[in-house]
Amino acid sequence: MSKFKLRALAGALAMIGLSANTMAAQWQALPTKAPEPADNPSTPAKVELGRLLYLDPRLSSSGTVSCNSCHNVMAGGEDNRGGSVGVKGQVGGRSAPTVWNSAFNSVQFWDGRADSLEAQAKGPVTNPIEMGMKSWDDVVARLKEIPGYRQLFASAFGGTDAINVDNAAKAIAAYERTLITPNSPYDQYVNGKTAELTEQQVRGMNTFAEVGCASCHSGPAFNGPTQAQGTGFFMKFPTFPDAALEAKYGFEKDLGRADVTKNEADKHFYKVPTLRNIALTAPYFHNGKVMDLPTAVQVMGKTQLNKDLSEQQVNDIVAFLNALTGQFPSQAMPHLPDYPNKTFAYE
Amino acid sequence: MSKFKLRALAGALAMIGLSANTMAAQWQALPTKAPEPADNPSTPAKVELGRLLYLDPRLSSSGTVSCNSCHNVMAGGEDNRGGSVGVKGQVGGRSAPTVWNSAFNSVQFWDGRADSLEAQAKGPVTNPIEMGMKSWDDVVARLKEIPGYRQLFASAFGGTDAINVDNAAKAIAAYERTLITPNSPYDQYVNGKTAELTEQQVRGMNTFAEVGCASCHSGPAFNGPTQAQGTGFFMKFPTFPDAALEAKYGFEKDLGRADVTKNEADKHFYKVPTLRNIALTAPYFHNGKVMDLPTAVQVMGKTQLNKDLSEQQVNDIVAFLNALTGQFPSQAMPHLPDYPNKTFAYE
Numbered sequence: 066m067s068k069f070k071l072r073a074l075a076g077a078l079a080m081i082g083l084s085a086n087t088m089a090a091q092w093q094a095l096p097t098k099a100p101e102p103a104d105n106p107s108t109p110a111k112v113e114l115g116r117l118l119y120l121d122p123r124l125s126s127s128g129t130v131s132c133n134s135c136h137n138v139m140a141g142g143e144d145n146r147g148g149s150v151g152v153k154g155q156v157g158g159r160s161a162p163t164v165w166n167s168a169f170n171s172v173q174f175w176d177g178r179a180d181s182l183e184a185q186a187k188g189p190v191t192n193p194i195e196m197g198m199k200s201w202d203d204v205v206a207r208l209k210e211i212p213g214y215r216q217l218f219a220s221a222f223g224g225t226d227a228i229n230v231d232n233a234a235k236a237i238a239a240y241e242r243t244l245i246t247p248n249s250p251y252d253q254y255v256n257g258k259t260a261e262l263t264e265q266q267v268r269g270m271n272t273f274a275e276v277g278c279a280s281c282h283s284g285p286a287f288n289g290p291t292q293a294q295g296t297g298f299f300m301k302f303p304t305f306p307d308a309a310l311e312a313k314y315g316f317e318k319d320l321g322r323a324d325v326t327k328n329e330a331d332k333h334f335y336k337v338p339t340l341r342n343i344a345l346t347a348p349y350f351h352n353g354k355v356m357d358l359p360t361a362v363q364v365m366g367k368t369q370l371n372k373d374l375s376e377q378q379v380n381d382i383v384a385f386l387n388a389l390t391g392q393f394p395s396q397a398m399p400h401l402p403d404y405p406n407k408t409f410a411y412e
Numbered sequence: 413m414s415k416f417k418l419r420a421l422a423g424a425l426a427m428i429g430l431s432a433n434t435m436a437a438q439w440q441a442l443p444t445k446a447p448e449p450a451d452n453p454s455t456p457a458k459v460e461l462g463r464l465l466y467l468d469p470r471l472s473s474s475g476t477v478s479c480n481s482c483h484n485v486m487a488g489g490e491d492n493r494g495g496s497v498g499v500k501g502q503v504g505g506r507s508a509p510t511v512w513n514s515a516f517n518s519v520q521f522w523d524g525r526a527d528s529l530e531a532q533a534k535g536p537v538t539n540p541i542e543m544g545m546k547s548w549d550d551v552v553a554r555l556k557e558i559p560g561y562r563q564l565f566a567s568a569f570g571g572t573d574a575i576n577v578d579n580a581a582k583a584i585a586a587y588e589r590t591l592i593t594p595n596s597p598y599d600q601y602v603n604g605k606t607a608e609l610t611e612q613q614v615r616g617m618n619t620f621a622e623v624g625c626a627s628c629h630s631g632p633a634f635n636g637p638t639q640a641q642g643t644g645f646f647m648k649f650p651t652f653p654d655a656a657l658e659a660k661y662g663f664e665k666d667l668g669r670a671d672v673t674k675n676e677a678d679k680h681f682y683k684v685p686t687l688r689n690i691a692l693t694a695p696y697f698h699n700g701k702v703m704d705l706p707t708a709v710q711v712m713g714k715t716q717l718n719k720d721l722s723e724q725q726v727n728d729i730v731a732f733l734n735a736l737t738g739q740f741p742s743q744a745m746p747h748l749p750d751y752p753n754k755t756f757a758y759e
Contacts, residue, residue: 120486122484123492127497128491128493129491129493129497137748138745139467139746139748140747140748141750144469145470145755145758146474146475146476146755150474150476150501152501153501154499154500154501154502155501344750345750347753347754347755356755356757357753358752358753383753387753390752395744396744397742397743397744397745398485398486398742398743398744398745399486400740401484401486401487403488403691403692404694405691405692405705405737406691406694406704406730407703407704407705408492408493408694408703410703411493
């Protein structure tokens with residue numbers, strides 16, 4: 066091929082690429098309501114029960130760790146740590162994903178091993194380094210001793226014996242489906258209030274699409290194209306391994322989805338995470354080794370797009386990402402159901 | 413002295429004793445407002461700032477422990493554990509006292525070493541086994557990096573450089589002064605709604621006074637007579653040591669107030685704790701070794717009054733103590749001030 070032809074091809078590809086990226090970036094506002102599975106329609110009683118369970122440290126072996134400990138709904142929906150801290154001060158290997166807008170993920174956990182919020186909710190409670198309960202039977206036994214929970218489960222699910230793992234998980238999932246942060250500056254911009262984004266943020270939004278971020282971080286939650294619930298949208302991280310970055314951050318120590326599937330082809334694959342409220346969820350990546358957002362953007366350029374983004378590009382994209390911080394719904398602080406006159410034998 | 417005279421004397425003493433106890437038990441409802449020190453009048457801005465600081469785990473070295481972790485305002489104001497869990501899974505030696513109505517304590521901590529809520533608030537943050545911060549300078553440095561806190565401290569205290577340890581403690585104390593639980597069945601009874609207590613609870617209330625509990629657990633918060641702020645009302649526990657109880661619970665391993673004063677005479681002395689919401693604060697005593705309230709009442713009879721309370725007496729007193737569970741004020745769940753694009757270097 067002649068030099069001219071090569072250049073023309075490259076130019077054409079660049080144009081197609083650019084066009085494809087811009088097309089991919091069909092900018093969409095965040096829905097204000099999350100999809101619900103047919104077997105777990107949300108009700109106010111379920112949501113309220115789920116909220117209490119979510120905030121209740123009695124679901125852990127030590128009585129000190131609740132879902133909220135690592136997925137803090139008073140903050141960015143996680144704990145701003147590399148590894149989260151479970152019972153007995155144990156530190157996990159992956160950075161807690163945000164609970165905000167997790168209802169828009171088609172699979173849960175970094176490796177997508179849970180096909181629903183319901184399935185996810187069952188995991189950490191009995192994980193020995195997270196909430197440390199020996200079994201869900203033990204959790205259910207505790208809940209049954211707390212008079213308020215007996216009533217709340219009955220109200221949410223009917224019957225006199227409604228306390229079980231499936232109903233607990235359904236209630237927590239129903240609560241999590243309310244944890245949506247709409248009306249970010251970006252959403253308002255998309256809905257026509259163009260003054261809500263600064264000039265730099267609009268430039269960053271275009272850069273985000275042009276350089277290729279939006280190829281994966283697409284859709285209203287910036288976590289990929291719409292998938293059937295339970296079907297993950299996975300990408301390899303790093304796609305373009307870089308020796309210097311690896312030496313610094315050790316991204317490849319974690320096998321990602323291959324840990325679950327035991328399939329060599331899934332090595333270093335992760336669910337594409339949402340970018341909603343990304344400004345509030347440092348540190349970044351599955352291992353939480355990158356402490357700030359500009360560095361994270363730079364790393365992504367290198368590892369996923371094989372590009373050295375300029376300082377201006379990075380700053381513009383960061384400015385845009387800050388426009389994805391939404392409005393957090395107001396919630397009342399509950400009083401957890403009482404367990405009068407005694408306590409559980411915590412570790 | 414003749415047998416008759418002895419009996420008459422005993423009878424007279426019993427009557428005097430009963431009368432004295434009943435007098436001591438001047439049943440008082442809980443005030444709905446706590447006293448404020450002259451140098452820290454409460455304002456809505458201070459209370460709101462204090463609430464955020466109280467709930468913010470960024471005040472700990474690990475980013476995981478807030479005041480609320482061990483003094484849970486969604487529950488009985490503590491953690492229902494023997495020893496509380498601080499950073500790195502470290503377990504403290506004393507059971508966390510409840511934050512509810514702590515504004516009515518004239519001194520704070522089990523050993524009364526803090527003469528105000530303000531002084532108390534400064535302690536746990538830099539305690540190596542609690543919140544683990546190396547210094548308040550480090551805390552202040554963090555707070556200064558969080559834009560929302562700069563604004564909130566300015567609103568609460570004025571000036572452009574209002575973030576410091578004293579103001580942080582003042583704000584937390586101002587918030588804690590709002591943590592009052594009035595209108596318990598007992599309070600309503602005292603205020604004339606006599607149907608609010610059951611027959612057993614009234615019987616327990618009388619037994620509580622007659623056997624001598626009210627000698628120490630007097631006043632509206634059941635934590636002793638009114639004292640000047642900073643002046644503690646201390647009692648020895650156990651006053652009547654019992655070998656069997658000691659073998660089982662190890663109460664005397666802790667020197668109590670003598671640990672602070674280094675004064676032999678203060679050995680095993682503790683602040684008389686409030687009985688408000690006592691049904692919700694198991695396990696009991698400074699070391700949290702007694703798991704349920706009936707046992708705690710029985711132990712108190714033995715160690716403080718040298719009495720073997722009957723099962724009926726214990727049950728009646730427990731019924732009465734359950735009438736001290738108040739109404740918890742409704743609070744909104746806040747969104748903690750954002751620290752966008754980065755995080756702190758947590759342990």
